[in-house]
Amino acid sequence: xxxxxxxxxxxxxxxxxxRSPVPRAAPFPGVDAGDPIQVDPQPMSLDRNLLRRLVSxxxxxxxxxxxxxxLVYESDALTQYRHRxxxxxxxxxxxxxxxxxxxxxxxxxxxxxxGSGTGLSGGALAVGGSVVIGTARMNRIxxxxxxxxxxxVQPGVINMDLTRAALPHGLIYAPDPSSQTAxxxxxxxxxxxxxxHCLKYGVTNRYVTGLTVVLPDGSVVELGGMARxxxxxxxxxxxxxxxxxxxxxxxxxxxxxxxxxxxxxxLGIFRSMEEASRAVTDIMSRGMxxxxxxxxxxxxxRAVEASIFAAGYPKDAGAALVVEFDGVDAGLEDEVAxxxxxxxxxxxxxxxxxATEEERLALWRxxxxxxxxxxxxxxxxxxxxxxxxxxxxxxxxxQVGEIGRRYGILVANVFHAGDxxxxxxxxxxxxxxxxxxxxxxxxxxxMEICIRAGGTITGEHGVGLDKRNYMPLVCSPEVLEAMARVxxxxxxxxxxxxxxVLPDGYGPGTGAAA
Amino acid sequence: xxxxxxxxxxxxxxxxTLLGEEGVGAxxxxxxxxxxxxxxxSAVLRLAGEEGWSVLPEGAGVGGELSPLRGRxxxxxxxxxxxxxxxxxxxxxxxxxxPADLTVRAGAGRTLGEIQDAVRGAGxxxxxxxxxxxxxxxxxxxxxxxxxxxxxxxxxxxDQLLGLILVDGAGRILRLGGKVVKNVAGxxxxxxxxxxxxTLGVVTEVTFRLYPLPEADRTMVWSGMDxxxxxxxxxxxxxxPLPLAGAELLAGGWPSxxxxxxxxxxxxxxxxxxxxxxxxxGLLEAAGLPLAELEGEASARAWAxxxxxxxxxxxxxxxxxxxxxxxxxxxxxxxxxxxxxxLHLLVGTFRIAPGATAAPGGYERLLEPIRIxxxxxxxxxxxxxxxxxxxxxxxxxxxxxxxxxxxxxxxxIAAGFDPRGILPGSWREGWR
Numbered sequence: 006x007x008x009x010x011x012x013x014x015x016x017x018x019x020x021x022x023x024r025s026p027v028p029r030a031a032p033f034p035g036v037d038a039g040d041p042i043q044v045d046p047q048p049m050s051l052d053r054n055l056l057r058r059l060v061s062x063x064x065x066x067x068x069x070x071x072x073x074x075x076l077v078y079e080s081d082a083l084t085q086y087r088h089r090x091x092x093x094x095x096x097x098x099x100x101x102x103x104x105x106x107x108x109x110x111x112x113x114x115x116x117x118x119x120g121s122g123t124g125l126s127g128g129a130l131a132v133g134g135s136v137v138i139g140t141a142r143m144n145r146i147x148x149x150x151x152x153x154x155x156x157x158v159q160p161g162v163i164n165m166d167l168t169r170a171a172l173p174h175g176l177i178y179a180p181d182p183s184s185q186t187a188x189x190x191x192x193x194x195x196x197x198x199x200x201x202h203c204l205k206y207g208v209t210n211r212y213v214t215g216l217t218v219v220l221p222d223g224s225v226v227e228l229g230g231m232a233r234x235x236x237x238x239x240x241x242x243x244x245x246x247x248x249x250x251x252x253x254x255x256x257x258x259x260x261x262x263x264x265x266x267x268x269x270x271x272l273g274i275f276r277s278m279e280e281a282s283r284a285v286t287d288i289m290s291r292g293m294x295x296x297x298x299x300x301x302x303x304x305x306x307r308a309v310e311a312s313i314f315a316a317g318y319p320k321d322a323g324a325a326l327v328v329e330f331d332g333v334d335a336g337l338e339d340e341v342a343x344x345x346x347x348x349x350x351x352x353x354x355x356x357x358x359x360a361t362e363e364e365r366l367a368l369w370r371x372x373x374x375x376x377x378x379x380x381x382x383x384x385x386x387x388x389x390x391x392x393x394x395x396x397x398x399x400x401x402x403x404q405v406g407e408i409g410r411r412y413g414i415l416v417a418n419v420f421h422a423g424d425x426x427x428x429x430x431x432x433x434x435x436x437x438x439x440x441x442x443x444x445x446x447x448x449x450x451x452m453e454i455c456i457r458a459g460g461t462i463t464g465e466h467g468v469g470l471d472k473r474n475y476m477p478l479v480c481s482p483e484v485l486e487a488m489a490r491v492x493x494x495x496x497x498x499x500x501x502x503x504x505x506v507l508p509d510g511y512g513p514g515t516g517a518a519a
Numbered sequence: 520x521x522x523x524x525x526x527x528x529x530x531x532x533x534x535x536t537l538l539g540e541e542g543v544g545a546x547x548x549x550x551x552x553x554x555x556x557x558x559x560x561s562a563v564l565r566l567a568g569e570e571g572w573s574v575l576p577e578g579a580g581v582g583g584e585l586s587p588l589r590g591r592x593x594x595x596x597x598x599x600x601x602x603x604x605x606x607x608x609x610x611x612x613x614x615x616x617x618p619a620d621l622t623v624r625a626g627a628g629r630t631l632g633e634i635q636d637a638v639r640g641a642g643x644x645x646x647x648x649x650x651x652x653x654x655x656x657x658x659x660x661x662x663x664x665x666x667x668x669x670x671x672x673x674x675x676x677x678d679q680l681l682g683l684i685l686v687d688g689a690g691r692i693l694r695l696g697g698k699v700v701k702n703v704a705g706x707x708x709x710x711x712x713x714x715x716x717x718t719l720g721v722v723t724e725v726t727f728r729l730y731p732l733p734e735a736d737r738t739m740v741w742s743g744m745d746x747x748x749x750x751x752x753x754x755x756x757x758x759x760p761l762p763l764a765g766a767e768l769l770a771g772g773w774p775s776x777x778x779x780x781x782x783x784x785x786x787x788x789x790x791x792x793x794x795x796x797x798x799x800x801g802l803l804e805a806a807g808l809p810l811a812e813l814e815g816e817a818s819a820r821a822w823a824x825x826x827x828x829x830x831x832x833x834x835x836x837x838x839x840x841x842x843x844x845x846x847x848x849x850x851x852x853x854x855x856x857x858x859x860x861x862l863h864l865l866v867g868t869f870r871i872a873p874g875a876t877a878a879p880g881g882y883e884r885l886l887e888p889i890r891i892x893x894x895x896x897x898x899x900x901x902x903x904x905x906x907x908x909x910x911x912x913x914x915x916x917x918x919x920x921x922x923x924x925x926x927x928x929x930x931x932i933a934a935g936f937d938p939r940g941i942l943p944g945s946w947r948e949g950w951r
Contacts, residue, residue, distance in 0.1 A: 152758070152843040154865075175760050197703045208701065210710060211678045220928075227924045234839035234868065234895045235664065235714065238929040242677055242710030246703050263760035290619060292642055292731030332762055335797035336790070392699045396619040424701045464701035472704075479704050483691050488706045490935040494928070506705060 051091045051136070055112055059094055062104045067142065069093040078119065078137050082184075083127035083471055085385070085435065090117075090131035097142040099217060099225065099255040106253065107223025109136060110500060117502045118253045120161065120189030125388050126469025128195060128248050132504035138253065140191045146170055147256065154261045155214065155231050160191025160254050167259075176261040179206040182465070183376060194254050197246030199465035201297040201372075204423035205331075206262070208465070210245040215258030218244060218251070221501040231258060243491070248467050249502035251495040265331035268296065269341045270365045273326040273348035274319055274355040278302055278418070281324035282399040284351035285422045288328065288344050289395070295344070297329040298423035299372045304382065305417045305430075309371045312378040316371035319355070326353075326422065327372050329365075375419045376430075382415060383432035387444055391455035392464030395425040404454045405429050412447040414440070426464035427455070452478065468506045473515075476508050485511050530572060530603055537562050542609070549600055555609045557684055557692050557723040564721070565690035567603055568939040573946040575601035576717040578659030579608070579630065581830035582651035601943075607658045610723050618643060622681060622698055624726040627658025634727075643729040646673035648822055650829030650870075658722045664714025667826050668765035668787065671865050677713040679728050685712050687720035688937030688945075700728050711932075718944030719936040733789035738765070738818040739802060742779040742810040746770060746853045749782030750845060750862070756786060756806055757842075757864040761798050764789045765822060771859040771872075773828065776821045779810055784864075787822060828859065834873050838885065840894030842867035847892045851885050867894075 051070075059068045069075060070092045079087040091114065096102040109116050116136040119129040131137050144161035151174035158167060164185040167178045181200040182188055188198070193209045194216070215230035229241035244251055275281040281300050288295065301309070306318045306325055318325050326348065330340045341358060348356045359365035379386050393401050402418065405427070409416035415432040429451055433440045452462055452475055462468070462475045476485060489512035495501070499513025507515050530550040534543045538559055544551035554560045567574050612626025614634075618641035623634060632653030634645050648667030649660050661683060666675035673679065682696030685708075696702055696709040712719055741752060749768050757766040765787030769777055777783070786802065788795050802809075813821055829835070840848065845867055852860070858874035873882060889896050933944045940946060 150841075153841045153867075155841075197707070199701055203701070207674055207678055210707065211674050224926060226926055226928060231867075232839075232841045232844075232893050234837055234897055236897065237714075238718070238932060239664065239677060239710050239714050240925060240929060240932075242713070243707055243932075245710075246707045250706075263762075265762075266760065286619060289621070292734070294731060333790070333794040333797050336793035339791065339793065392701050394617070394620045394622070394698055396617070421701075425699055426701050459698050461697050461699055461702045461704045463704050464699065465703060467703050468705060476705060479697070481694060484693050484695060484705070484708070487687070487691070487693055487708060487936070491706055491708070491711075491932055494931045494935055 050134075051114065055108070055114070056092065058108055059092070059105060062108070063094060063096050063101050067095040067097070069095075078122070078131065078139070081119070081122040081124045081127060081129040083125055083130070083469065085387070086127055086130055086470065088131045089134065090137040091134040093137045093139055095139045095142045099143075099219070102138070102143070102253060102255050103219045103223050103225050105138060105223075106219050106221065110222045110498065113498060113500065115500045115503045117505075118160075118191065118195070118249045120192035120195075121163070121184075121187045123184040123188045124192060124196060124467065124469065125390070126196075126248075126463070126467040126471040128467055128469035128502070128505060130470055132470065135503065140189060140253075143191075143255070144189075149174070151176055151261070153231065154263075155258060156261055157215075157256060157258045158190050160189060160194070160257060162190050164188050164190060164193060171261050172264065175264055177264045178259060179203075179212060179262050180209045183373065190257050190259070191254055194245050194257055195247065195249050196465070196467040199421070199424070199426070201299055201329075201421060203465075204298060204421065205294055205296045210242055212260045213241055213245050213257060214260050216241055216244055216254050217256035218253065219255050220252040221496040221498065225255070229258075231260070246467070248469060248506050250492055250506055252501055265296070265333075267334040267337055268329055268331040268365060269337045270327060270329040270359050270368045271341055271344060271348070272318075272357045272368045273328070273345075273351075273353040274322045274357075275324045275326065275348075275351070275353050277323040278402050279399050280352040281326045282402065282422065284326055284348045284353065285398075286396060287347040287351060289423065291343060291347065293330075293340055293343065295328050295340075295423065296331040297327065298421070299327045300418070300420055300422045301325050301372055301375050302418040304415060305375045305378075305419050306371065308378040308381050308417060309375055312374070312381055314370060314374035314378055316367065316374070318371045322354070325371060327369060329369075372419070375417075379417060379430055379432065382417065383434060385433050385435045387431040387433070387448060388466070389427065389429045389431070389448060389451055390463045390466040391429075391452055391460055392424065392426045393455050393458045393460035395423065397458040397460070398422065398425055398427075401427070401455060401458050401460075405451055408447050408450050408454070412443040414444055414447050416447075421464075424464065425460065449475075470505055473504075473506055473508050476506070489515075526602065530570075533566060533570070534563065534603075537566060544606070549602065549604050551604045551606055553606045553609045556612065557610075557686050560605070560610070560686040560721050560723055561690040561692055563603075563605060564686060564688060564941065567941045568689060571939075572602040572941060573943075574603045574605050574941045575943055576605045576607060576658075576662065576721045578606075578628070578656035578662070579651075579654050581654045582649065582659050582663055582665060601946075605721060607656060607721065607723070610658065612724050616641070617698075620698070621729040621731075622726060623729055624682075624698070624724065625657055626724055627656060627661070627683075627722045629657055631655050631657065631660060638729055639732070642732050644732050645679070645727055646730045647676055647679065648826050649676070650826055652823055652827035652830060654827075654830070657725045657727075661713050661722050661725055662716050668767055668822060668863060671766065672762055672764040672789070673730060677710050680709055680713055680725060681728055682726040683709055683712060683722050684724040685720045685722055688939060688942045693720070696726065698726055715933075716943065718933045718942050720942065733764075734791045735789065735795045736815055736818045737788045737795050737799065738813040738821050739786050739788070739799070739809040740779065740783055740811040740813070741806055742783040743781040744784075746782055747849050749784055750849055752806060753784040753862070753864045754842070754845075756784065756802060759801065759805065761788075761801065762790065763787065763865075766864040767825065768862040768864055769825075769860070771857055773859055774824055776811070776813060776817065777824055783810070785821070787818065825861065828861075829870065831872075833858070835899040836869075836871045836873065836882065837897045837899055838869040838871065838889060838894060839897075840867050840889065840892045844892040844894065845869070848885065848888050848894075851888050855881055855885070870899075
């Protein structure tokens with residue numbers, strides 16, 4: 006490393022261009038004939054002096070500008086979009102994060118925080134060439150406090166790693182999104198993540214008890230805290246699920262819960278999703294509260310069984326239902342027996358129960374690997390996240406099927422049946438512009454029928470970029486304005502994750518007329 | 520400055536034209552508005568904004584915090600009385616129970632007890648036991664965000680609320696959230712509203728998730744210890760990996776069935792019969808035979824009694840530390856006189872009723888141990904004759920400087936909802 010210019014050795018920033026305003030982002034922008042991926046037309050150019058100052062805060066290894074290294078940061082798990090960041094900065098401490106954000110604020114450069122990039126709503130996309138602030142180096146568990154059932158972590162800690170650290174003390178971190186072996190706590194906070202076990206245990210917002218937040222101007226504030234008495238506005242509850250629009254969580258305090266003594270699972274095989282949903286309703290109306298209730302449909306089962314993750318689900322099954330109970334060992338067998346009865350009564354062709362822990366994990370495998378095997382069915386995937394009241398599931402699923410058939414789009418359903426949280430996976434090939442248009446139209450119609458059934462547009466993946474233009478379907482103008490006011494209070498300059506959550510016209514950072 | 524009575528007359532007259540005679544009351548020296556739905560709430564708040572009236576929303580007044588209509592606000596030196604009390608009791612609205620979805624939607628003026636009665640037939644309940652008991656209104660429960668012992672198993676009101684209607688200080692009617700248990704569409708204004716204590720607006724309707732009524736409900740009571748022994752036992756039991764539905768330490772004079780010699784430790788178990796038997800066996804092994812075991816109705820009644828006590832008049836202090844650090848406060852607490860003390864063993868909050876005869880001066884000895892333990896003290900209700908605002912005469916609030924820690928963020932957020940400054944956060948000292 007040469008003395009003198011700390012930027013020596015860093016390649017110049019990508020294609021020169023003026024700092025672009027935040028582009029209008031449609032949920033599924035028109036496809037350019039030559040390039041099926043929506044690429045941001047005017048990536049931002051950061052001046053060398055700014056880069057130099059960033060390097061002086063975090064060191065040269067922590068500022069990325071080489072297009073080859075930026076590639077992975079151009080997308081998150083919403084792969085239809087690609088937005089090249091102006092740069093990627095990787096601070097390691099709260100202090101460094103604060104200084105980075107202060108600097109960007111001073112220069113009026115927009116930024117977006119990124120954990121592992123597993124988000125499904127485009128929340129980490131660097132719209133308008135924002136600077137990506139990655140939390141990968143802020144990956145330490147700062148404090149594990151089993152006596153008070155709490156932990157304090159940096160945002161880059163991986164969800165599963167926290168549970169692994171807590172297990173020796175008989176404790177777990179309860180929210181278990183399906184991506185938990187990769188996703189970070191910071192990402193979980195941003196999206197208010199759920200997961201199969203949130204049916205019984207609740208979502209992330211129930212378990213975050215305190216936050217140290219770097220606000221969009223770089224100042225650091227403490228919100229909540231388990232050592233603090235409750236009272237005053239619930240700013241922790243407000244920040245969780247704010248999708249990076251209010252600042253960046255630099256430290257996260259969470260509540261841990263005792264690991265259940267035992268868990269029992271069963272798998273019901275049905276001829277149709279209708280039957281599987283009836284079993285779910287029956288189970289819930291008997292006053293049971295399972296730890297998880299998950300359904301996968303025929304298309305998903307076919308995909309899984311044709312893959313290396315084949316779980317032994319019958320390939321001609323119409324639907325498979327995984328039910329899990331956990332808690333004190335005594336009494337679990339009775340609950341399983343009652344659930345088996347509900348499955349049979351609903352017409353299950355087969356019910357399998359697990360006698361050992363290995364068998365229980367095997368029952369889950371088809372469900373857990375479902376998402377990963379979709380690639381067998383088509384090159385591209387649009388995952389929806391609509392949630393409806395549970396009793397409306399059967400009719401909504403039928404309508405989803407009808408929509409898929411009408412548009413000639415293959416739809417594979419995986420969902421959290423107990424919460425009414427659907428994940429229709431729309432399968433397509435992005436090289437076919439007509440198919441892309443049909444997927445967009447089908448997607449919107451699915452969203453609309455879910456809302457008409459009393460539901461919402463997103464149960465756990467967040468609004469991000471993907472669904473911001475659907476917000477008016479579920480929020481009145483007064484509510485959107487109230488949200489915009491809160492956003493403006495945190496972020497008057499509109500620099501923190503612009504172009505996300507709120508549709509155009511609602512305040513700084515959303516583009517177009519405000 | 521017009522005399523109080525004249526101003527009140529003017530306020531009442533304006534309100535009567537808006538709400539009709541049944542919507543207006545004058546039973547205290549402060550005018551009372553009783554709107555019947557969100558449109559009327561909006562009209563009242565808009566009028567108050569135009570006229571510059573300070574407004575204080577009130578529910579049933581049993582939740583243990585303040586009750587203007589019961590004389591806990593007006594008249595105390597140093598406290599500015601509101602010009603208008605907005606009672607939510609006529610906001611009864613709908614009562615829509617969807618048993619198959621396990622949700623209930625109801626007007627904020629309805630009480631918790633009313634909801635429990637309405638859903639019990641379907642074998643369900645709202646798994647919340649706030650201070651004040653079943654007489655609290657749904658709106659009051661949401662406004663205070665207060666939770667009782669059940670929170671360790673079921674979560675707090677903020678975790679069970681699916682949606683609500685909030686009329687903000689400018690009279691804007693905001694329909695927030697929805698009817699589904701998982702909803703991340705936009706910023707979480709439902710959670711922001713919960714516990715906002717009237718600083719953002721008036722809650723007129725709520726949608727809660729319900730739970731199945733547990734098959735069995737059992738309370739075990741150990742007693743006969745001093746404060747230190749009780750705390751050690753209570754903490755040891757509470758930390759067992761059992762799905763407890765309540766873990767409290769009680770000291771002082773509590774009504775039956777919460778009475779008993781010495782300090783008592785109460786644990787509540789809910790669930791299936793076999794699970795409870797198994798848990799009971801584990802507890803007997805850990806702690807020996809309890810003084811008493813209550814089943815079913817009797818168990819529920821015990822915890823209802825605990826909740827109702829919190830709504831009783833008289834000074835009340837909240838002392839909060841991380842649960843394990845409560846140990847550091849015991850020597851001082853052991854020497855202080857009090858009528859009743861309750862400690863939530865897994866949350867770390869002591870609720871202390873010092874009694875009418877105990878003087879605030881003695882309690883100042885607690886301040887230093889609290890500070891060392893990193894905790895806080897908040898007087899919820901003051902001694903009669905004591906100054907009302909933080910920092911004035913009487914026991915000071917300590918360790919709760921939320922405003923300072925957030926750099927005024929909370930105040931600016933609230934101001935967005937209350938631009939004219941008519942709601943308590945704007946005009947009442949220390950409300951935020």
